[in-house]
Amino acid sequence: MNRLRFAPSPTGALHIGGIRTALYNYLLARKNGGKFILRIEDTDQTRYVPGAEEYIIRSLNWLGLTPDEGPVQGGPFASYKQSERMSIYRDYAMKLVEDGEAYYAWDSTEDLEKMRQRLTEKGVPTPKYDASVRGEMKNSLNMTSEALVEQLEQEVPYTIRLKVDPGQSIVIQDKIRGEVIFDSSELDDKVLLKADGYPTYHLANVVDDHLMEITDVIRGEEWLPSTAHHILLYRAFGWQGTMPTFSHLPLILKPDGHGKLSKRDGQKFGFPVFPLAWPSSNPEESIDGFDSYGFEPEAVINFLAFLGWNPGTEQEIFSLEELINVFDPERIHKGGARFDYDKALWFNQQYVQQMSFADAQERLTHYAAEEGYNLQMADLESVFNLLKPRVHRLIEVIPQGYYFFTDALVYDEVEIGKKWTPEIGPLLEKIAEAVTAVEPFNHEAAGAAAKEIIQYSGIKMGVVMPLLRAALTGTTQGPDVFAIAEVLGKVKSVNRIETLARR
RNA sequence: GGCCCCUUCGUCUAUCGGUUAGGACGGCAGAUUUUCAUUCUGUUAAGAGGGGUUCGAUUCUCCUAGGGGCUGCCA
Secondary structure: OOEEEEOOOOOOOOOHHHHHHHHHHHHHHHHOOOEEEEOEOOOOHHHOOOOHHHHHHHHHHHHOOOOOEEOOOEOOOOOOEHHHOHHHHHHHHHHHHHOOOEEEEOOOHHHHHHHHHHHHHOOOOOOOOOOOOHHHOOEHHHOOHHHHHHHHHOOOOOEEEEOOOOOOEEEEEEOOOEEEEEEHHHOOOOEEEOOOOOEOHHHHHHHHHHHOOOOEEEEEHHHHHHHHHHHHHHHHHOOHHHOOEEEEEOOEEOOOOOOEOOOOHHHHHOOOOOOOOEOOOOHHHOEOOOOOOOOOHHHHHHHHHOOOOOOOOOOOOOOHHHHHHHOOHHHOOOOOEEOOHHHHHHHHHHHHHHOOHHHHHHHHHHHHHHOOOOHHHOOHHHHHHHHHHHOOOHHHHHHHOHHHOOOOOOOOHHHHHHHOOOOHHHHHHHHHHHHHOOOOOOHHHHHHHHHHHHHHHOOOHHHHHHHHHHHHHOOOOOOOHHHHHHHHOHHHHHHHHHHHHOO
8 A cells, every 4th residue: 555645844825836746646645545644844943834734734625635644634653743753853863873874063054154165166066065075074073982972062052964975876766757866976965953953854754754654755856856865864774675666746837937836926927826815914915825716626626637747638627536546647747837827717617617506606605795795686596607607717706797786887888888879768768668568577588578679769789789788787798688687687677777778 | 057857839738669740728710699708610839959770750869959956954
């Protein structure tokens, strides 16, 4: 049975790149009857953002990617928060030191700065803390055991660094990219344990993946370079026999193709990059999400699944269940994919068209209330059915059909002015009169009655119809005029026609 | 700069040596619609460049170019 984890850092809202990573992990776990695990990698005190962990959990739930094990569900390998596993990492780091695979270091930020500068001046292409310089630094490798004991007794905070032996080649078998080879001479002696006692990503991630019996690591491409370090760690611990497989996902790029999509791009390009909105007391810091834009979670999933992957058939609409069946990690693309908001809208439209009123009712009610509209004024189901084919997002139904929820029409004066002539007023009166006589009142009958009057008047259909529409809705575009009239009801329709006629 | 990854229509992608290089989004045109939207039909548009390998390369390989990632006591 395979075990996959999604391991975000609670440093803020999770953007869709992270969501896609979670999705692929989820899909592969479900496909093979395995487990999907959420692990919170909160090892950076300085970047911790309150509420971020809860946000991640809510986002996954909204999308239907509920973990089998995690901070909420618990599980056999709890805790699933790295900040609650501190002693574990320390113990493993110490084990590495004892085995000679790692060492203590007391270099200050300034020391490191100076070292890098010195190497740069010497023309070293990649200045780094490695075998070539560690002999000159303040670390336990350069101390007698007596000096080390003495240093340790002073309790000066230290880091623990991985001792990377140069000259070995490290082969990564990536499921997406094939063999990727690094030379350990290019690698630095990575910090494993920070001076504040927290582990770095590299240590915590490898230790937890091992302890939690993770079988497959699916993560973003930004991790590919450091995978070499991770493999060295597996070797140092003697865990190479149970090392997980690695799959490094292509990145999601900005719409203009320059760089990976970042959190601020939503603001910049005018579309959501987060699953859920992140409200803030300061409106300028509030950010929108696919939810607040009115997207269906199923559509977001579907869209994201296709960013860098496809089933090889021409079917594009897949439920989460269907994706589980058809998902094949071997079909993941290698190149980065640009975020295309139009395509996202199209996916969402497909889902909206499939919605029943029962699916939509609660949210429509909510949207209408937010706009301050009176839901008693119209039959919401009729409004939904009338407007559904015209929208990409459910949230558009309310503003598009605003005239069903208020009598305060906003007239499109420009268009009305263009068509208006003195004969129009009396004609509208006549139409109102004819429509009043229609019984039962429905769009066919009302339409027939009105059209008869118009034809008899000799005024062009193309002039009267837009004005009739304006009378009912204020606007000159929208669904069939008489279909609107039917939903509005006879009394209100007649009233509105007379109102415009007598202006 | 160094290391690594990537490269098919504007965008997402199919093709696993032989195809009129297919689909979707977008765009354009037409039909439907009294309007707008929807829907339908049609259409537009691609293998970065150059060497190899091969009877034959989009497909394998090399070089170049371009893009991206990493290069922190961040993840």
